[in-house]
Amino acid sequence: MHYPRILITGSDGLIGQAVQRELAKWPEADVLATGLEPRPRYAGKTGGYVALDVTDQKAVERLFQDFAPTAVIHLAAMSKVEACEDDKEACWRTNVDATANIARLCKYHGARLVFLSTDFLFDGKSGPYAEEDHPAPINAYGRSKQAAENAILLSGLNNWASVRTSLVFGTGDDLKRLNIATLMARELKAGNTFLAATDQLRSPTYAPDLADGIRRIIQFEKMGTYNVVGRERLTVFDLCKQTAPIFGFDPGMILPTTTAELHPGAPRPLQVGLLILRAESELGYRPRSVSEAYAHLGKRLGLPVEA
Ligand SMILES: NC(=O)c1ccc[n+]([C@@H]2O[C@H](COP(=O)([O-])OP(=O)(O)OC[C@H]3O[C@@H](n4cnc5c(N)ncnc54)[C@H](OP(=O)(O)O)[C@@H]3O)[C@@H](O)[C@H]2O)c1
Known part of the structure; x- marks a missing residue:
């Protein structure tokens, strides 16, 4: 070989x-x-x-x-x-x-x-x-x-x-860009509220x-x-509400908004997300749940992760 x-x-x-x-x-x-x-x-x-x-x-x-x-x-x-x-x-x-x-x-x-x-x-x-x-x-x-x-x-x-x-979402060394998890963590850690779209469904x-x-x-x-995506399909708002407590933050700090308000510069598709049956059956792909993934990530970020 x-x-x-x-x-x-x-x-x-x-x-x-x-x-x-x-x-x-x-x-x-x-x-x-x-x-x-x-x-x-x-x-x-x-x-x-x-x-x-x-x-x-x-x-x-x-x-x-x-x-x-x-x-x-x-x-x-x-x-x-x-x-x-x-x-x-x-x-x-x-x-x-x-x-x-x-x-x-x-x-x-x-x-x-x-x-x-x-x-x-x-x-x-x-x-x-x-x-x-x-x-x-x-x-x-x-x-x-x-x-x-x-x-x-x-x-x-x-x-x-x-x-x-x-x-x-995830973390890495000296990354140039934040993602939905690290952006939320940064804002909530600073004591700010975090706006998340209620009308965009993703995986x-x-x-x-x-x-x-x-x-x-x-x-x-x-x-x-x-x-190749996670197994849950959620609005970005629900994702943040669900995961803020895993990172040790108050979910009340997540506030609803719309995709158009948040991103006026370019249109974004709303009900997206992907099905993973093929990856599961042909690759044996088994992604973590959102909760498991945020608990894992929270530890890597040094946050007081709730079990
Ligand atoms: N993150 C997501 O949610 C997501 C979802 C769907 C698909 N994707 C796709 O997944 C791939 C990786 O995304 P990512 O999240 O890791 O995004 P990313 O952090 O923006 O990674 C893209 C990388 O490409 C580099 N790059 C840009 N122009 C380049 C060029 N001309 N030559 C060589 N490198 C160049 C960027 O460097 P600089 O940072 O220095 O510009 C960056 O390191 C991309 O193709 C993206 O479209 C990402």
Whole structure:
């Protein structure tokens, strides 16, 4: 058996760090992490790190030649919804053109591609969605992810998996961005109230569980589209109400609002969330409950977690 050589793009984001932590449990895997910055933010043990801007197609090509990956976990993206709306060209270059190039290189070098996609592919009128439901994105970010999925299909690469996920939370080393759990913790710790949308249904996903699903896809050599999310579908308001006490905070500090009030800069689908039957049955994927995940995360954040 050949040992896997796994290239990760966008490795210093929340998901990239969780994936690196997960792959460290697979000693045979040779992992090369890449990101925009000259040095990695992730402080854990990795096989190595090099700076790589995925929009620099020649640099990506050189790295494929040097490292000869057998699998690529492609996480690098413009993932801020408002930023994509404000600069659609940059969003397209990063999310679509770079993915098309990586798919082309995977095909040429015989590497497997695992691409990270989103429940924002859908219009949010009738979620939760299964893998075969028809995408109908309503913002630039969602459109770019749908186009990236299509670019992979059109590349002629057979060995690909699109992993669709939703509202990922967790922690990592020196992360640039907060997520729903760490943002709530920061505000409540400071004694502030926290506004959460009552009209947006998602499938909150704990980053280590998602990383476990991604590792399974590579290890079991699975292909096609997989929804990899948490098992509960909740409004963001209910999620925060339910989890504030787990972090030791008063749930009365969570106040209701609407998605449109909270995020006026770009439309967001409302009733999204994803079904995980395929991941459960084909990958043996078993995500934690929201309560278990927040208890685990709270301890990592040093919060007085309630048992
Ligand atoms: N988090 C979620 O809830 C969620 C849900 C669905 C899908 N996803 C997808 O999952 C993937 C990872 O997301 P994440 O949550 O870990 O987000 P993230 O923290 O924003 O990670 C994206 C990473 O890509 C990097 N990046 C941006 N442009 C790049 C470029 N041109 N070349 C190389 N790297 C670049 C970012 O670096 P900088 O931070 O330095 O810009 C960041 O480290 C993304 O594809 C995202 O669309 C995430």
